[in-house]
Amino acid sequence: MGEDTWLAERFEQQRPQLRAVAYRMLGSVSEAEDAVQETWLRLARADTADVDNLAAWLTTVVARVCLNTLRARAARREDPLDVRLPDPVVEVTGADGDPAHAAVLADSVGLALLVVLDTLTPSERLAFVLHDMFGVPFEEIGALVDRSPAAARQLASRARRRVRGQAPAPDPDLARQREVVDAFLAAAREGDFDGLVAVLHPDVVLRSDGGTARARHSTVLTGARVVAAQATTFGRFSPFARPVLVNGAAGVLVSAAGRPLSVMAFTVTGGRIAAIDVIADPERLAALDLAG
Template sequence: MDGDTRLAERFERERPRLRAVAYRLLGSLTEAEDAVQETWLRLARTDTDEIDNLDAWLTTVVARVGLNILRSRTARREDPLDVRLPDPVVETPQPDADPAHAAVLADSVGLALLVVLDTLNPTERLAFVLHDMFGVPFDEIGPLVDRSPAAARQLASRARRRVRGQAPAPEKDLARQRAVVDAFLAAAREGDFDALIAVLHPDVVLRSDGGTARARHTTVLTGAREVAAQATTFGRLFPYARPVLVNGAAGVLVRAGGRTLSVMAFTVAGGRIVAVDVVADPRRLAALGLDD
């Protein structure tokens, strides 16, 4: 086996971790794949004899690529107040999934958290993701953002405060999540407004990306009564909802006539739904490859 083959195999072993870093940085599956591929191209052009720690080198490169994408995205954004829903990772629940797979799902990052991360500036997001999610030390993060380790620590600290204030820690037990989501769907199908209010947190937020057909891609509703009213309006579609995992948490896929109409992600905390994130943009749904 030659050196190039060994290097390619080593990279493939690292690919899932690199994709996870890029996805958490970018919230986009396509951009995450692009960042990982760019990392491979840079590795292929590099003399690996000069790399002391390949894992750290790969993390640094994919983070730099992701940071450049974030900065470019920020420069292009016309409306800084517009909410951008990240790409969902959708899986069919497997009751007999192996423990290793269950551990991966438990470590998944929810859509609601990714929405909050998208409100951070690029350097804050990079510092938080690398340190708090992947344990990268600040003396390695500092050079990535042209800051001292102490300044990088401050970036992560500011991001952490924002996350704690806007993204409640979700319920870890998937069965309890599912019970709350099922109660929400049943109440919506029956048009039971009081039952909906009972499973919604008073400050629940619903974000829905309907695509370019709308003046604003993403509609945001806040408060239990607003969200309950919206749920009863669309309750007629919920008989077509089937359970899935969205970013490792309880979610539903709404499909009718062989076509996916929406993906719904729920954040459950304290026995109530605190966030609902809906992707209904036909273009984005098609890119997920969910239809048979």
């Protein structure tokens, strides 16, 4: 077996891990794929004769590529008035609340968490993702961001506090998540305001991304009563809703005549809905693989 073939095979073995790192770093499926491809190109050009741990080397390279992308984003940030949510990962088939799918949660990152990660500095995001999600030592993280290991630890600590305060962990029982979401949809369908408030966390956040062409449909609402008032308008879409998994958690796909209208991701914590993230941008929906 030639060296090029051996490297290609080793890279393909690591591709899922690299994609997972890049998606958590960037919150974009397409940009994550681009970062993985750039990592392959760098591997093909590199002299790896002295690389003892190729998996760790590849993780470091893809992280550096993502860090450069995040820094470029920050430099050209326009702070648009409309809401821009990260790309969802939607599983249409087999998403009926079967507990067997609960295993997906172990390797998923919720949309609400990605929203919070978008508020971090590039260095904070890298430190949190690499250390807290993938166990990369702070010595290696510090080298990536030109900081000492102690400073890298502080970056991760700051990010961790932000995440804990703004992105509560979802309940691990997927079947229970589905029950709560179904109760929410039933209350919305019936116009049951009190029923909606009962299944919503008092500090629930509703984020809706309608795309740049539909900025008036993009919004952020907070508080159970405010969100409940908005949710009563969901009732008319109930005949077109079907259960899906969104980033491994209970979600809903609304479609009509074979055309997706929206994807709704729910974060269920302590038996109540703490966050609802809605993507209704026609261009982004069309780019998702929602057939099934």
